[in-house]
Amino acid sequence: MIRLWWSSRSPYVRIVTLALHELDCADAVTLCPVSVSQKTPQSNLALAGDNPMVSIPTIVFKDGQTLSESALICLALDRRFAPGRLVPLASAEMEATLARVATAKLMIDAMMQLRLYPGFRENDVEARIEGYRWKLERTLNHFETAAAPQQGGSADLGDLTLAAGLSYLDFRLPEIAWRTARPRLADRHAAFAARPSFQATEYVDG
Template identity: 30%
Template sequence: MRLIASLTSPYARKVRIVLAEKKLDYKLELDDPWSATPAVLAHNPLGKVPCLLLEGGDALYDSRVIVEYVDTLSPLGRLIPERGRERAEVRTWEALADGLLDAAVGARMEMIWPARPEAQRCQPWIDRQLGKIDVSLAAMADHLGDKPWFSGLHLSLADIAVGCALGYLDFRYPAVVWRDRHPALARLMDKLSQRPSFQQTLPPTA
């Protein structure tokens, strides 16, 4: 398998962590989806990463589709329950974590995208996205509480997705002091940060 990704994409990081947790081999192909001619465009019409290329040339996207497929490739450490309420719960928390990322990425692009002049930047829209981050963090923290993991007694995709969202806030929004306000999430992130899969996929600092 070949994974087209960016080292700074939190969605791609989620896929890379799942691949590492499942102990599956793949070739990482780096691409910049914001360039004029991203390589991923040849495989994903949306021009977004991550994109997983399978033998035979078939392509899978987006991250939620990829991680669901990858989780079926090995019985080792299933990250998504096979059926029922537990499965829906894990996928719901993944959806909320991805939604937080959508808001964070959207707000950041509104603030820094070079093609938009400063006078055209919309602060109320940015504030609306930042508000989504705040309420999402509160919902995550309230659900986690004193539990060791988001769903069940073991690591699941819900924890990985939330960890990637929190990691992105650390990376792009260091002024958001979520640890002070949500100690339950801080405990979870401390635990996730000790896993090799999270350590090996940290975004570059420069």
Template identity: 35%
Template sequence: MKLYHNPASPYTRKVMVLAHETGLVDRIELMPIKVWEETDRIRSDNPLGKIPTLINDDGQAVYDSTVICAYLDSLHDGPKMIPEGDARWPVENLHALAQGMTDAALSLRADVMRGLDKQADFYSDRMRATIKSACDEAERRISEIDGKVNLGTVALGVGLAYLDFRFPENAWRDGRPGLSAWYAAFSERPSMKATPPA
């Protein structure tokens, strides 16, 4: 398999962390890409021109990160990152929370890239509020999150790491001791250490 890859992308990192956790990482060949400069290169496989995009062993493109993670989860025999039955929905719900938080952070990052980050407006304020609210909810749910490794916790760990990477001034740890302690422990996992943003 091949993966269009950029280590600064939290969605690419989510896929890579899951690949490490499921023992599939050695089956993936990374294809580095600067997506903002090489969009046409990726459009031949993904008409959306976005990363990550996985090319499976049959030559078929799989996208976006959520679908890639589900696809990878179908390829291994270990504990599933997306469990079946009633256990699935809390994981999917946490994944949606973390994904929404990361989407908001990426929207703010797009403002920086466009030179609009110094302008306060309704949209950027809403994105900051989304990040705060998502972190507050994760803190409230820490007892159900702690000690688990699944698609939801991977997405949460990667999303918080992205905040540290792009917005260190965010101070998301303030007033959230449970989430802060959980993230400190989760960051020590080999899968997280092997996939630092850059």
């Protein structure tokens, strides 16, 4: 059985549940209700075991593949269950669809901020910062212990995204000593940092 970490209140989750129904595979999925708090992610250790960023939606396929982020989950579901029905296979049509996905998803991000901001209070912000720190540390640990997928000098989009993130820590949040106690991740990032693509795209302040 496929498991989906789920809430009836999340627009990101709803994108995935809509996709499950449109792909006629909702019956193959068990919904696992969870209430996610930005302030206390450590209260969701079961979800954290499947997704160190403790976010929903998160899906766990029968073969063990775990995946988060609504658009990427839906792309995977489409290719597994009805290739091309929700995300066209031909490049031009695929791009037109992805363009609309991106704009609508960024719009939902704005809605979430509009919901969130009016309730901000000083100590609430502190609690949120603690929550984000906890998730960040846990996710860095995840990448330290996860099998390094880089083979034979190639780099995929996962490597690029991780490299952009780790370098941003050095650039903007240097107080987070992420290399300490993470020698494998540090080595892997150093190897990536030697690539011409990395050197051609350094962050520049100002």
